[in-house]
Amino acid sequence: MTGGAFLRGEFSAPRLLDSFEKQCLAAILPFLEGEVRPAADRIEACEDGLLERLLRQAGELGLLGGAIPEELGGIALTRTLIARFCEETARACPSFAIPFNVHTGVAILPLLWFGSEAQKTHWLPKLATGEAIGAFALSEPGAGSDALGLSCRATQTDEGWRLSGQKLWITNAGFADLFTVFAKVDGEHLTAFLVEKNTPGLSRGKDEKKLGLKGSSTAALFLDNALIPHAAVLGEVGKGHKAALFPLNVGRLNIGAAALGMAKEALALARAHASTRKQFGQPLDRFEIIADKLARMTQKVAAAESVIYRTAALLDRFPGGSLAAGEEFAIECAIAKVFCTEVLDFVADEALQIHGGLGFSEEVPIARLYRDARIFRIFEGTNEINRLTIATQLHKRLITGRIPPLLAWHPLQDSLSALEAAPKSQLQAIALADAAIALYVEGAKKP
Ligand SMILES: Cc1cc2nc3c(=O)[nH]c(=O)nc-3n(C[C@H](O)[C@H](O)[C@H](O)COP(=O)(O)OP(=O)(O)OC[C@H]3O[C@@H](n4cnc5c(N)ncnc54)[C@H](O)[C@@H]3O)c2cc1C
Secondary structure (H helix, E strand, O other), rough: OOOOOHOOOOOOOOOOOHHHHHHHHHHHHHHHHHHHHHHHHEEEEEEEEHHHHHHHHHHHHOOOOOOOOOOOOOOOOOOOHHHHHHHHHHHHHHHHHHHHHHHHHOHHHHHHOOOOHHHHHHHHHHHHHHOEEEEEEEEEEOEEHHHHHHHEEEEOOOOEEEEEEEEEEEOOOOOOOOOEEEEEOOOOOOEEEEEOOOOOOEEEOOOOOOOOOOOOOOEEEEEEEEEOOHHHOOOOOOEEEEEEEEHHHHHHHHHHHHHHHHHHHHHHHHHHHHHHHHEEOEHHHHHHHHOOOHHHHHHHHHHHHHHHHHHHHHHHOOOEEEEEEHHOOHHHHHHHHHHHHHHHHHHHHHHHHHHHHHHHHHHHHHHHHHHHHHHHHHHOOHHHHHHHHHHHHHHHHHHHOOOOOOOOOOHHHHHOOOOOOOOOOOOHHHHHHHHHHHHHHHHHOOO
């Protein structure tokens, strides 16, 4: 199946896990339930070294090498199982899940896809075992959504490359050993570089005080003529946009899967509270309004689950590896991110509502989950930017014949023809993206 097949009503069925995948899941669940979940309060309180220790422990168990082939020390998991890992880690503790997600996703993938043999054999076994923790340093104070408009500079000298500039919001910055840093050579040619933690001229800011994900480490990086070897270029000079953007396709699926895990957790918390809390002489879930809320939340979670695992199965069944599959199904991955993060927002909000005043207290887990949920619509491309991506990609693929023309009665025909040559109006583009999301979700719900 190729990208855009959903426009013709074609969907890949979710994959069942094989026996090796079941063994891997059986290895991660006791770690998450026995070590990570019980430590969630201490992670939230930023207990010194705890998050880093747990990440490295996950590496010792072999759980960080999902994207890495066996010959480079990994366990080469399918996108389906990686999505399941993202779901389960986020269910156990979002402040652990996002560092795990960044390390196993955007920190490892550029190296795996664009690294030289020497870079891969040096770093990937270490990243797989947790001996090294990775980070992805793209965002800057002046470059967030417009990530490729960054201003960090790289200059080649006799001694090596000199990097100067500032990075912002870098997950794992507090303890990462290796940073993939994006900078422009001669102020023009976007390029990715591998920067080690003890590089002269590299320093890290203090961890940000955040609304949610308080236990994760998010900090600025300062590059003051930082000196790195000539061989630290990742991929080709001037081709850094590939290392910056391609990992985001599968990254979006992973973030959607993490959002699904948190939505399931919020639903479980809401159900438990509604079945035990009594008002007017009966449990809350006996009241029609509360039962209706729980039913709507359940429907949305089921739809999100279907979207994630059907999309993961599409990628798994596509020949040519996850780089090619992520590019082929970029629209589907962006839809999964937008839909599941918005399901999470809805479910977390209703779950808190069902808790009443208690939900507003930090004494109960739903309060933290509600705060942690808010960032999901912002990172890995804001949902506005993802909607624009869905619309422009859809339009581009239709006019270049990568997706066959839609029939006149097709549900997207009106919003697509409103765009004429290219998405001129953002609101038209959003309408097209919303129509595509609705079509994909409805299709994914069908048996
Ligand atoms: C906890 C956390 C962890 C993060 N981890 C990392 C990391 O590990 N590595 C990394 O590189 N970055 C990371 N980021 C940065 C993240 O990717 C950015 O915050 C995100 O891309 C949005 O950029 P911005 O914050 O600059 O918002 P802005 O780009 O300033 O956007 C602000 C608002 O304007 C909207 N907007 C922007 N452009 C347009 C447009 N063209 N049309 C319409 N609306 C628009 C956006 O949708 C948003 O609503 C992290 C951020 C956080 C908060």
